[in-house]
Amino acid sequence: MKTFKFSKKYTKYLLLVGLFLLFMGLSAMAVIGNWEPISLGLIITGIVLIGIWLILQGGNDLTSPTQAFWGKRSTQAGTNAAFAMLAFVVILGLINFLGTRYDYRLDLTENNLFTLSPASQQLVRNLNKPLKVWIFDRIQYPQDKELLENYRRQGGNFNFEYVDPNTNPGLAKKFGAQELGEVYLEFGDRRKFLQKVRETEPLSEQTISDAIQQFTSDRTAKAYFLQGHGERSLETTEGGLSEAAQTLKDKSFQVEPLKLAETKEIPKDANLVVIAAPQQALFEEEVTAIKEYQKRGGNLLITVDQKSDIKGLEPILQDWGIGIDDRIVVNASEFQVRGLGPTAVLVSSYGNHPITQDFQNRYSFYPSARAIDVVKVIENVKTTPLLLTSEQTWAESNPDQIEFNAESDRQGPLILGIALTRPIETTTPQASPTPNQENKSDKQTQETRMVVLGNTDFATNGLFSQQINGDVFVNSISWLSQQDDRLLSISPKEQKNRRINMTVLQASLLAWLSIIIVPFLGLVTAGFLWWRRR
Structure with a gap:
C-alpha cells in the first residue's frame, strides 16, 4: 500500500x-x-x-x-x-x-518600403530558368537579406547564397571575387558583377532588376546621338554625356553617335535619336531626314541649352506646335543649388506621365534652362507637360542683371519639359496573300513620340547622378524606345518623417496629462464608484 x-x-x-x-x-x-x-x-x-x-x-x-x-x-x-x-x-x-x-506578408508601411515594385515582381515571375545572386561576404546585412528574400518569394527560379571567400576560395576564384562584399549575378552560363555591398551601401531593387532585365531581355533598343553641330559628346569630358551613356548601356541600350550629314539618313535600326543642344544649325538635308524618320514612326529627344541654335530646330518643332523661349529661367526662391546660383531651377512638380509617374515631391534641377511653350495646337498631337517650375521662377531676359521686369520678363510657373505623341498609320503586306488579297494590306495604328527638354546640363557628367536628374533622362529614353515591357527607372523608396514636433509648453502639458491628470481622474472615478456601492 x-x-x-x-x-x-x-x-x-x-x-x-x-x-x-x-x-x-x-x-x-x-x-x-x-x-x-x-x-x-x-x-x-x-x-x-x-x-x-x-x-x-x-x-x-x-x-x-x-x-x-x-x-x-x-x-x-x-x-x-x-x-x-x-x-x-x-x-x-x-x-x-x-x-x-503558405507564406503571406502584409506591408503596412506608407510607401511600401518592404514590397517590390510590380515591374520587379513580374520580371522575376517571367524567369524561364534559374537565376542566382552570389554575395561573397561573411556578414549578412539584414536589409540586403530582406530584399533578396522579397525577390525569392516572387518565383522559384530566383535564389541567392552568401559565401565566405576564406572558406570557399575556389568559388570566389571562379567568379573573380577579390574583396569582401562583392555581389555577382549568375544566369545559366553567364555571370555579371553587380556591386560591392557595405552597411552604408546596401543592395537596391533598381540595381538587381536592371541586371536581371539585361540578362533576360532578348531585345535591345538602339539610341543614336546626333553629332557634328556642337552637340554634347559621349566622352568623359566636362559637359559630356558619358555617365548617361554608360547608364543606358547598363540597361541594355545600344548607344552610338550619328553623323547624319554623312549617312544622309537615319539607320533603320534606330529606336530613337537624341539631339543634345546643337550649337549650330542643322543642314536642310538633315532636317528633312529627321522629318521623314518621324513620319515612319521614329522617336526623337531634343534638349537645348542657353547657347543652342533654336532656329535650326524650328522646322522640326513647328510640325508639333512647339516653341522654345529665348529667355533664361531664374529661381528666385531662398533655397538654391549650391555653387550654381539662381539660374539653377529646382523642380519638384511633375506632370502625369509614365516618365514622371514616381517623381512627385522629389527634386531635379536644371541650370540655365529655357521654357517650352505650346504655340499652336496641332490636330492629333497630344502634349503632356513633364517638368513644372514654381511660382517663384520667371524667364529672365537679361541674365547679367537678375531682376524681375514685368515688361520684358515672364512670371512662372513655366514648363521645362514636354512629351508629345502623334498617331501614324503604317501599312504592312500580308505574309501569304491569296489571289483575292494581293492588293490589300494590314493597317496598323502606331504612334511617334517626341520629348523636348529646355535644358541639357542636368544630364551631363557630374550632374547626372544628382537628385533624380538621371531618372528624368533615362525615363525619357525608355519611354521613347516604345518598348513597353522595358523597366523604367526604379527610384529608391524613402521613409517619410512622421515625427511630432512639439514646443516645450506642449511637451509639458502632455507629461502632466499622462503622468498626473489622467491617473488622478481614474483614481477619483474609482473612489466615487466604491463609495456609491458601499
Missing part, C-alpha cells in the same frame, strides 16, 4: 511530461512537414505517458480502478481541461503547418 501511494504521488508528472512530448512532436512534424522518426517517436511517447497516467488514476479500489477514477468530479473537470489543452495543441500545430506551407 505504501508503494501505491508513493507512485500515485508522482503520477501527475506523467501527464505534464506526456503533454510536453506530444506538443514537441506535433510542432516538429508541422515544421518538418512530414512524419520523421523523431517527431513520431515524441508523439507516441507522449501518448503512452498520458495513457499510463489515466490508468494510475484508479483510487483505493484496486478491483475497479477505472470506475472509481471516472466517477470523480475532479476527473471530469480534468478531462475537460485535457481535451481543451489537446485542442489547443492541435490548433497550434495546424497554424505552424500552414505558416510553413
Whole structure:
C-alpha cells in the first residue's frame, strides 16, 4: 500500500511530461512537414505517458480502478481541461503547418518600403530558368537579406547564397571575387558583377532588376546621338554625356553617335535619336531626314541649352506646335543649388506621365534652362507637360542683371519639359496573300513620340547622378524606345518623417496629462464608484 501511494504521488508528472512530448512532436512534424522518426517517436511517447497516467488514476479500489477514477468530479473537470489543452495543441500545430506551407506578408508601411515594385515582381515571375545572386561576404546585412528574400518569394527560379571567400576560395576564384562584399549575378552560363555591398551601401531593387532585365531581355533598343553641330559628346569630358551613356548601356541600350550629314539618313535600326543642344544649325538635308524618320514612326529627344541654335530646330518643332523661349529661367526662391546660383531651377512638380509617374515631391534641377511653350495646337498631337517650375521662377531676359521686369520678363510657373505623341498609320503586306488579297494590306495604328527638354546640363557628367536628374533622362529614353515591357527607372523608396514636433509648453502639458491628470481622474472615478456601492 505504501508503494501505491508513493507512485500515485508522482503520477501527475506523467501527464505534464506526456503533454510536453506530444506538443514537441506535433510542432516538429508541422515544421518538418512530414512524419520523421523523431517527431513520431515524441508523439507516441507522449501518448503512452498520458495513457499510463489515466490508468494510475484508479483510487483505493484496486478491483475497479477505472470506475472509481471516472466517477470523480475532479476527473471530469480534468478531462475537460485535457481535451481543451489537446485542442489547443492541435490548433497550434495546424497554424505552424500552414505558416510553413503558405507564406503571406502584409506591408503596412506608407510607401511600401518592404514590397517590390510590380515591374520587379513580374520580371522575376517571367524567369524561364534559374537565376542566382552570389554575395561573397561573411556578414549578412539584414536589409540586403530582406530584399533578396522579397525577390525569392516572387518565383522559384530566383535564389541567392552568401559565401565566405576564406572558406570557399575556389568559388570566389571562379567568379573573380577579390574583396569582401562583392555581389555577382549568375544566369545559366553567364555571370555579371553587380556591386560591392557595405552597411552604408546596401543592395537596391533598381540595381538587381536592371541586371536581371539585361540578362533576360532578348531585345535591345538602339539610341543614336546626333553629332557634328556642337552637340554634347559621349566622352568623359566636362559637359559630356558619358555617365548617361554608360547608364543606358547598363540597361541594355545600344548607344552610338550619328553623323547624319554623312549617312544622309537615319539607320533603320534606330529606336530613337537624341539631339543634345546643337550649337549650330542643322543642314536642310538633315532636317528633312529627321522629318521623314518621324513620319515612319521614329522617336526623337531634343534638349537645348542657353547657347543652342533654336532656329535650326524650328522646322522640326513647328510640325508639333512647339516653341522654345529665348529667355533664361531664374529661381528666385531662398533655397538654391549650391555653387550654381539662381539660374539653377529646382523642380519638384511633375506632370502625369509614365516618365514622371514616381517623381512627385522629389527634386531635379536644371541650370540655365529655357521654357517650352505650346504655340499652336496641332490636330492629333497630344502634349503632356513633364517638368513644372514654381511660382517663384520667371524667364529672365537679361541674365547679367537678375531682376524681375514685368515688361520684358515672364512670371512662372513655366514648363521645362514636354512629351508629345502623334498617331501614324503604317501599312504592312500580308505574309501569304491569296489571289483575292494581293492588293490589300494590314493597317496598323502606331504612334511617334517626341520629348523636348529646355535644358541639357542636368544630364551631363557630374550632374547626372544628382537628385533624380538621371531618372528624368533615362525615363525619357525608355519611354521613347516604345518598348513597353522595358523597366523604367526604379527610384529608391524613402521613409517619410512622421515625427511630432512639439514646443516645450506642449511637451509639458502632455507629461502632466499622462503622468498626473489622467491617473488622478481614474483614481477619483474609482473612489466615487466604491463609495456609491458601499
